[in-house]
Amino acid sequence: MASQGKTALVTGAARGIGRAIALRLAQEGINLALVDLSDDVDDCASEVRKLGVKAATRLVDVSDAEAVASSVAELADELGPISILVNNAGLVKNIAPTGKMAVDAWETELAVNLSGPFNLIRALVEPMAKAGWGRIINISSVAARGGLHFQAGYSASKNGVLGLTHTVTLEYARYGVTCNAILPGVIQTENVKAMPKGIRESVEAMVPARRMGEVEEVAHLVAFLASEDAAYISGAEIDIDGGTRLNSLTLGSQSELRERAEAMARAFEE
Numbered sequence: 001m002a003s004q005g006k007t008a009l010v011t012g013a014a015r016g017i018g019r020a021i022a023l024r025l026a027q028e029g030i031n032l033a034l035v036d037l038s039d040d041v042d043d044c045a046s047e048v049r050k051l052g053v054k055a056a057t058r059l060v061d062v063s064d065a066e067a068v069a070s071s072v073a074e075l076a077d078e079l080g081p082i083s084i085l086v087n088n089a090g091l092v093k094n095i096a097p098t099g100k101m102a103v104d105a106w107e108t109e110l111a112v113n114l115s116g117p118f119n120l121i122r123a124l125v126e127p128m129a130k131a132g133w134g135r136i137i138n139i140s141s142v143a144a145r146g147g148l149h150f151q152a153g154y155s156a157s158k159n160g161v162l163g164l165t166h167t168v169t170l171e172y173a174r175y176g177v178t179c180n181a182i183l184p185g186v187i188q189t190e191n192v193k194a195m196p197k198g199i200r201e202s203v204e205a206m207v208p209a210r211r212m213g214e215v216e217e218v219a220h221l222v223a224f225l226a227s228e229d230a231a232y233i234s235g236a237e238i239d240i241d242g243g244t245r246l247n248s249l250t251l252g253s254q255s256e257l258r259e260r261a262e263a264m265a266r267a268f269e270e
């Protein structure tokens, strides 16, 4: 896919989907700038180096615009110009009906899931445009489209990511910079695997594919969007959810979705 020797920055690379993305891009010969709050990101860097590429890490909160700007500059000095950005870091802070949602949880979800990608794009998109080549991949969620019971902050932040994706495309596609959003359904990360078995089974029963996604499946899609072959794809919203999105279009499944959300809210409180 001819991305060898380029440098990608992946946020939230310490575990889960972000870690899988870092390892997959390393297989393409891409050097990795890895950002996370957790120093487990250093383990990811060690694995990445075993694949024969360079890696550097920074412990940064993506919602801190100043820290992001200075870390991005340092990482580019260390590894060379960053031409691929994967905005993956994200969190769910609160699972509760909107009227009972904690204000600080709402603010944190917006700050990390939406301002985070903005901060990274702001720091990187102009140099990409000047160089005439760039790839920005934003990890949104199925929750962006249909809403999600008891996750107003998460759903709103992930929907905001779509608006950001569209606008960056309008402004920068002419300079060879693409910007796309990936909307995963439920993906089997360490956290998801730790959910009570009953909840996991009820989630799987709702997915037309009757299984959760694998982190590597998301990583393959990121690798494609980061490649030369994806040059004419920009502003796209790409579902990777085994057909889950279609459930929110059928009225029959709404009560099941609410029951599942209530079970998740209870598990979150425990």
Ligand SMILES: NC(=O)c1ccc[n+]([C@@H]2O[C@H](COP(=O)([O-])OP(=O)(O)OC[C@H]3O[C@@H](n4cnc5c(N)ncnc54)[C@H](O)[C@@H]3O)[C@@H](O)[C@H]2O)c1
Pocket: 011, 012, 013, 014, 015, 016, 017, 018, 035, 036, 037, 038, 060, 061, 062, 063, 087, 088, 089, 090, 091, 112, 139, 140, 141, 142, 183, 184, 185, 186, 187, 188, 189, 190, 191, 192
């Ligand atoms: N797993 C799923 O089922 C699923 C589904 C849809 C969307 N997503 C999205 O995919 C992305 C990755 O999810 P995951 O399941 O791998 O999550 P995860 O919780 O396993 O990993 C997220 C990583 O982001 C880091 N992080 C959190 N806040 C940060 C911050 N402020 N600054 C820097 N790093 C921070 C965490 O330390 C962690 O390493 C998220 O944006 C999530 O919303 C996940």
